[in-house]
Amino acid sequence: MRARGMWPRHAALLVVCAIMLVPFYWVVKTSLTGENIYAYPPRLLPQAPHLFNYVDVWYLIPFPRYLLNSVIVSLLAVGGNIVLNALAAYALTRAFPGRRWVVLLLLSCMLIPFQATIIPAYLITARLGLLNSWLGLALPMLSTIVCIFVFKAAFEAVPRSLIDAARMDGLGDLRILARVLLPLCKPAIATNVILSFIWSWNNFMWPLIVTRDPLMQTLPLGLARFLSYVEDTTGALYAFVVMVLVPGLAVFLMAQKEFMRGLTAGATKG
Amino acid sequence: MATLSLRRLRKTFGPVEVIPGVDLDVGDREFVVLVGPSGCGKSTILRMISGLEESSGGDILIDGAVVNQREPKDRDIAMVFQDYALYPHMTVAENMAFALRYRGVARAEIRSRVAHAAEVLDITALLARTPRQLSGGQRQRVAMGRAIVRDPKIFLFDEPLSNLDAKLRVQMRTEIRKLRTRVPTTTVYVTHDQVEAMTLADRIVILNRGRVEQIGTPEEVYETPATIFVAAFIGAPPMNLLRARLEGARVVLDDGTALPAPAHRHANRAVWLGVRPEDLVWRPPGTPAIGPLLHGTALTVEPLGAETLVLLEVAGQEISARLPPRSVRRAGEAVALAVDPARLHLFDHETGSRI
Ligand SMILES: Nc1ncnc2c1ncn2[C@@H]1O[C@H](COP(=O)(O)OP(=O)(O)O)[C@@H](O)[C@H]1O
Numbered sequence: 276m277r278a279r280g281m282w283p284r285h286a287a288l289l290v291v292c293a294i295m296l297v298p299f300y301w302v303v304k305t306s307l308t309g310e311n312i313y314a315y316p317p318r319l320l321p322q323a324p325h326l327f328n329y330v331d332v333w334y335l336i337p338f339p340r341y342l343l344n345s346v347i348v349s350l351l352a353v354g355g356n357i358v359l360n361a362l363a364a365y366a367l368t369r370a371f372p373g374r375r376w377v378v379l380l381l382l383s384c385m386l387i388p389f390q391a392t393i394i395p396a397y398l399i400t401a402r403l404g405l406l407n408s409w410l411g412l413a414l415p416m417l418s419t420i421v422c423i424f425v426f427k428a429a430f431e432a433v434p435r436s437l438i439d440a441a442r443m444d445g446l447g448d449l450r451i452l453a454r455v456l457l458p459l460c461k462p463a464i465a466t467n468v469i470l471s472f473i474w475s476w477n478n479f480m481w482p483l484i485v486t487r488d489p490l491m492q493t494l495p496l497g498l499a500r501f502l503s504y505v506e507d508t509t510g511a512l513y514a515f516v517v518m519v520l521v522p523g524l525a526v527f528l529m530a531q532k533e534f535m536r537g538l539t540a541g542a543t544k545g
Numbered sequence: 546m547a548t549l550s551l552r553r554l555r556k557t558f559g560p561v562e563v564i565p566g567v568d569l570d571v572g573d574r575e576f577v578v579l580v581g582p583s584g585c586g587k588s589t590i591l592r593m594i595s596g597l598e599e600s601s602g603g604d605i606l607i608d609g610a611v612v613n614q615r616e617p618k619d620r621d622i623a624m625v626f627q628d629y630a631l632y633p634h635m636t637v638a639e640n641m642a643f644a645l646r647y648r649g650v651a652r653a654e655i656r657s658r659v660a661h662a663a664e665v666l667d668i669t670a671l672l673a674r675t676p677r678q679l680s681g682g683q684r685q686r687v688a689m690g691r692a693i694v695r696d697p698k699i700f701l702f703d704e705p706l707s708n709l710d711a712k713l714r715v716q717m718r719t720e721i722r723k724l725r726t727r728v729p730t731t732t733v734y735v736t737h738d739q740v741e742a743m744t745l746a747d748r749i750v751i752l753n754r755g756r757v758e759q760i761g762t763p764e765e766v767y768e769t770p771a772t773i774f775v776a777a778f779i780g781a782p783p784m785n786l787l788r789a790r791l792e793g794a795r796v797v798l799d800d801g802t803a804l805p806a807p808a809h810r811h812a813n814r815a816v817w818l819g820v821r822p823e824d825l826v827w828r829p830p831g832t833p834a835i836g837p838l839l840h841g842t843a844l845t846v847e848p849l850g851a852e853t854l855v856l857l858e859v860a861g862q863e864i865s866a867r868l869p870p871r872s873v874r875r876a877g878e879a880v881a882l883a884v885d886p887a888r889l890h891l892f893d894h895e896t897g898s899r900i
C-alpha cells in the first residue's frame with residue numbers, strides 16, 4: 276500500500292533529477308564528440324566518442340600546473356577554514372565582554388561584497404609580499420563568516436555538560452575543541468570543507484588580480500586563457516569543463532553524507 | 546583524604562543574588578547531601594566547588610587551602626553530571642581513561658585502574674561499547690566509573706539519579722551506598738529528592754533560595770527540623786502544619802482543641818503546630834480516651850496495603866495521617882487521633898523557626 280502510494284512521488288523526483296542532469300550530460304557528451312551543441316535535430320547519444328579533446332587540454336595549456344595550483348590553493352583554503360573558523364566559533368560560544376558586538380560586526384561584514392574589499396585585500400597581500408604565491412591566492416578565502424556560524428551553531432548544540440566534563444577531566448580550551456567538539460561536529464566540518472572548497476575552486480576574480488606569472492594561475496583562469504588559444508573550441512572547451520568539475524564533484528561525494536546531515540541537523544531530532 | 550570548607554560563599558548572576566552566603570564544612574570521607582527544591586542554587590554551589598563557575602565572594606577550601614583561583618583540573622575533584630555527560634564518540638573504556646591520559650598516568654596504570662573501576666561497578670562487559678549502546682542505568686555507572694578512576698580528593702554528584710525511572714533510581718541508590726563503603730571519598734551530592742538525601746547522607750544540608758535552612762544528620766533534620774521549610778520538605782507525606790496559639794503550656798487550635806505543648810517557655814503567641822502524619826495514632830471508635838485527641842473528618846482515603854493514607858479536616862485545616870490498614874474505610878467518617886505531645890513541633894508564626 277505504502278510502496279504503491281510512493282511511486283508517483285518517486286517518478287516525479289526522477290524526472291526532476293533527469294532535468295537537472297541534462298546540461299551536465301550534454302557537457303560530457305560534447306566533450307567526447309566535439310559536435311556542435313546547437314546541431315538540429317539534437318542527438319541523444321554521442322557518435323564515435325573519443326578522448327582527443329581531453330588530450331588536447333592536457334597538452335595545449337599547462338593543465339597539470341593549473342590543476343596543481345588549484346589543488347594547493349583549495350587545500351589551503353579548506354584547511355584555513357576548518358582551523359580558523361572552528362577557533363573563531365569556539366570563542367563565540369564562550370562568554371566574553373563585547374561578544375554581542377563581535378557577532379554583530381561579523382554578521383554585518385557578511386553584507387559587504389568581496390568586490391568592495393578587493394583593493395585593500397590586494398594592497399595587504401602585496402605588502403605581505405604574497406602576490407603571485409599560493410598562500411596569497413588562498414589568503415582572502417582562509418576564513419568565511421558563514422562557515423564560522425555553521426561551526427558556532429554546531430558547537431552550541433553540543434550539551435554544555437560535555438564541555439564541563441572535559442574541563443573537569445583536565446582539558447584546556449584547544450583540546451576541548453579538538454578532542455570533544457570537532458569529533459562531535461562532523462557535519463559542520465563537512466559543510467565547511469564543501470563550501471570553502473567550492474568557493475576557492477571556482478574563484479576567478481581574486482586569482483586574476485594577484486597572479487602575474489601564468490604558471491601561478493588556477494583552473495578558472497586557465498579556462499579563460501584556453502579560450503583565447505583554441506579555434507574550434509567546442510569539444511576541447513567542454514573537456515576542460517569536465518576536468519575542472521570532476522575534483523569538485525569528488526570532494527562533494529566524499530563529504531556529502533555528513534554535509535546532508537549538517538544541512539538537515541535538528542530537522543529530525545524529536 | 547580530604548576536607549572541604551565553604552566560607553561565606555556567594556554567587557550573583559548579574560543583579561540576581563542566587564547564593565547569598567553559604568558556610569559548610571565537609572569532613573574527610575564524609576558524604577554530604579545538598580537538598581532543596583529545584584532552582585534553589587544547588588548546582589550553582591556544586592559548580593563553584595568544582596571550579597566550573599567562579600564564585601562572587603567567600604572562600605572554598607580543600608584540605609585547608611584556599612582554592613578559589615585554581616582551575617577545575619587543579620582541584621582534584623571529579624564530578625558526575627545529571628545527564629551523565631559521557632563522550633558519545635568514545636567507548637566506555639576510553640571515556641573512563643580520558644582524564645587519566647591528560648594527567649600523565651602511565652598506560653599500564655590506566656588500564657588497571659579502568660579494569661578495577663569497571664569491576665567495582667560491574668560494567669566490565671560494557672567497556673568496548675559506546676554510550677549510545679547503553680541503558681540509562683548503565684550510563685550512570687559509567688559516569689561514576691569515570692569519576693572513580695580519577696581517584697580524586699572529592700566527588701561531586703549533581704542529581705545523578707534524576708534521569709532514571711523510579712525503579713532504577715532505587716536500585717542505583719543502593720549501588721551508590723555500596724560504592725561509598727568500597728570507595729570512601731569525601732562527597733558532596735546534590736538532589737531535590739528528600740528520600741535520596743535521607744537514605745544516602747551522613748549529613749544533609751537543606752537549602753531554600755540559596756540559604757542554608759539546616760545542616761544535620763538525617764535523623765536530626767527529621768526529628769528536629771529547624772524551620773517550617775525543613776519540616777515541610779523532609780518526610781513524605783510532609784509534616785502537617787496547623788495554625789495555633791501557644792497559651793502557657795497548651796497549644797490551642799482554631800476550634801478550641803487544646804494539646805499540651807512540648808516546650809512551654811513562651812506564652813501567648815501565634816505558632817505553627819507541626820505533627821508528622823506517622824505520629825498520629827488512630828483511635829478506633831469506642832476506645833476510651835487517654836489524653837487529648839484530635840477530632841476530624843476523613844476527606845480522602847487511600848488504602849496502600851501496608852498502610853492507609855487519610856486526608857482529614859481538623860479544626861478547619863487539612864492534615865494527612867498514615868494510619869494502619871483497614872482503619873478508616875471511607876471519606877466522611879469521623880476520625881479520632883491521639884498524639885504524643887513529645888512528637889509535636891512548634892514553629893514561630895512569623896519567622897518559621899523552631900521554638
Ligand atoms: N548562568 C546563569 N545565569 C543566570 N542565572 C542562573 C545561571 N545559572 C543558574 N541561574 C539561576 O540560579 C538559580 C539557581 O540555579 P541552580 O543552581 O541551577 O538551581 P538547582 O540546581 O538547585 O536547581 C536559578 O534561579 C537559576 O535560574
Ligand SMILES: [Mg+2]
Nearest residue numbers: 587588589704
Ligand atoms: Mg541543578
